[in-house]
Amino acid sequence: ARKTLRTGLVLAAVLAPLQILAGDLHGLNTLAHQPAKIAAIEAIWKTGKGVPLVLFAVPDDERRRNDFAVEIPKGASLILRHDGEAEVQGIDAFVPDAAPVAPVFFAFRVMVGMGVLMLVAAWSGVWATRRGALPQRWMLWTFSGFTFAGWIATLAGWLVTEIGRQPWLVTGILRTREAVGGASGAQLGASLTGYIITYTVMLIAYLVVLTHLAGKGANA
Incomplete structure (x- = not known):
């Protein structure tokens, strides 16, 4: 049991950061090919330079604004363009062909949040089992609580993908309503x-x- 747990924790501790890196690279690819989705993910309403990174907010699709926003100044420009003063397109650049922001915004943060929690759990577990001993009981229960963490993160990511590309089925080519079948x-x-x-x-x-x-x- 100790070896099995240790092996799983080490694999998770190594693979989780790689998954986060892959996600970041995919995000840059999405910015290049589906910029409207990125605008929804980051709740960026207006195109501008030095765009802040919204950590949390309650996006208001009707008024096109973020309520109760917690932001990092110039963070979105820095992450997406690697330049704190770079311009990032907002929802205003894609209206009316823009996805609803709120569900995409929250689903993305659920996905990222689960990934970060799994990473912290894996690293904590590796440290706790570094001498071959089982971690404390509360930590074992915590690990059990992550049984469906991967599934939740995957489902949230799927929602980001499918809702974030609306109203397109194939961005810029085929709209969802144009692909409705006869079923x-x-x-x-x-x-x-x-x-x-x-x-x-x-x-x-x-x-x-x-x-x-x-x-x-x-x-x-």
Whole structure:
């Protein structure tokens, strides 16, 4: 059990930063090809220079502003353009072809937040097990709480991808409404219901097996 835990923590401690790096590179690629999505992710309403990085806010799509914003001055320009004085396009540059900001903004922060928490947990775990001992009980429970962290981060990232590109299916080429097929609402509902049932059964099976193995302890 100690070796298994240690191996998992070391892998997570190494791979999590690489995932964050890959995400940053993907963000720069998105800026080049889907700048409207980046504007929604960062809740940048107006095109300008020296744009701040919004850590948290309550985006108001109707009034096109951020309420209760916590910002780092020039942070968005620095991260996105590697120049604190660089210009970054805002939502105003893409209206009316711009996605709703609030869901994209929050989903992105859920994704990033989960990634940071997993990184902190992995590094803390590596430090706690550096001499081959199991970490304290509260830390083990914390690790258990991260069972679905990857799934939550993936789902949040999917929401960023799909909502953030609206109203386009293929940016600048094909709109979502232009790709609507001939399937009826009943057919789509049946398909979606099938997916929900299938994945619910898989989730239950996973939890049953996981609980069973956890109950057997080190002999599993």
